[in-house]
Ligand SMILES: Cc1cc2nc3c(=O)[nH]c(=O)nc-3n(C[C@H](O)[C@H](O)[C@H](O)COP(=O)(O)OP(=O)(O)OC[C@H]3O[C@@H](n4cnc5c(N)ncnc54)[C@H](O)[C@@H]3O)c2cc1C
């Protein structure tokens with residue numbers, strides 16, 4: 001049995017097959033709706049259900065509060081229709097024309113920036129990848145699993161890809177990258193993925209918030225806006241635990257001189273005898289201390305789920321319209337999250 005989903009803003013509609021999520025069906029129909037974690041935990045795919053009914057047979061919609069659910073919010077990466085649906089969702093038309101495909105890439109080099117962040121440079125073998133700044137790729141693993149990494153370069157800078165890989169303690173793929181992967185090895189990837197891309201139909205000031213290696217897609221976005229010669233003020237807050245985790249801090253320092261109106265703030269949650277110029281605390285706190293009213297900004301944020309979660313709530317409370325907050329949450333892969341959520345449901349007897 002198939003159901004039809006209609007998008008309220010554009011009037012576009014598509015069919016959803018038995019058991020498919022709304023997001024999967026939209027992607028099959030080459031329609032781009034906002035998403036990030038694909039596991040129901042980040043809220044990026046949140047939409048409003050105007051007509052119809054859906055269920056959550058896979059993961060529970062953890063990213064929705066009780067209030068949001070009562071207001072008919074749904075998570076499209078998990079929602080499976082029970083009837084035809086009319087929804088109000090974030091459509092990201094700019095990514096619709098980019099071909100998503102699998103390709104092999106060769107590791108050009110590995111460079112260790114800090115104890116737990118590695119830069120990987122990858123060269124496509126054969127056809128190059130087309131992507132928009134801020135998008136990510138999945139590395140395809142032999143067991144059918146996939147691991148997401150943001151492309152840390154704006155596409156105008158050439159065909160090679162740059163990744164900033166943070167080592168996750170106990171993580172299978174990131175440990176492999178640190179301990180075994182060598183220059184000359186090949187990896188299979190799929191891309192481009194994601195909807196964390198520049199919105200250029202705005203003249204508002206840009207506020208970027210990065211947590212740790214969340215700097216990777218933010219770097220690509222800033223490079224892109226600078227390449228466009230934007231006159232929009234750009235403000236970057238880059239948070240990390242210790243100074244060494246700000247693994248590329250000379251780059252934003254250079255942007256201060258190169259861009260029309262760029263300022264940045266390093267913010268450390270566990271500072272250790274730093275000298276001047278570094279703020280202590282959490283990165284979202286620094287943003288809110290400096291800007292009590294966020295309504296004038298477009299905000300792009302990327303980093304660990306805890307940072308995204310708190311930013312999502314507090315930035316909106318500080319006046320930012322929700323539809324001007326764009327983010328990628330660096331969650332674990334959907335297979336890991338599904339297992340964690342499954343274990344949790346088992347423990348609680350759900
Ligand atoms: C859109 C997106 C973009 C991203 N971009 C980047 C990026 O640019 N740079 C970057 O560094 N990261 C990025 N990430 C995060 C990155 O994908 C993860 O860190 C990566 O998937 C970890 O893979 P792994 O194989 O090393 O770890 P995994 O083997 O998947 O394990 C991850 C962690 O989960 C634990 N774990 C595994 N299974 C369970 C279980 N059942 N119960 C409890 N715990 C468990 C492991 O012990 C480990 O601590 C991004 C994520 C997303 C979604």
Ligand code: FES
Nearest residue numbers: 036038040043077
């Ligand atoms: S909650 Fe659906 S993409 Fe993250």
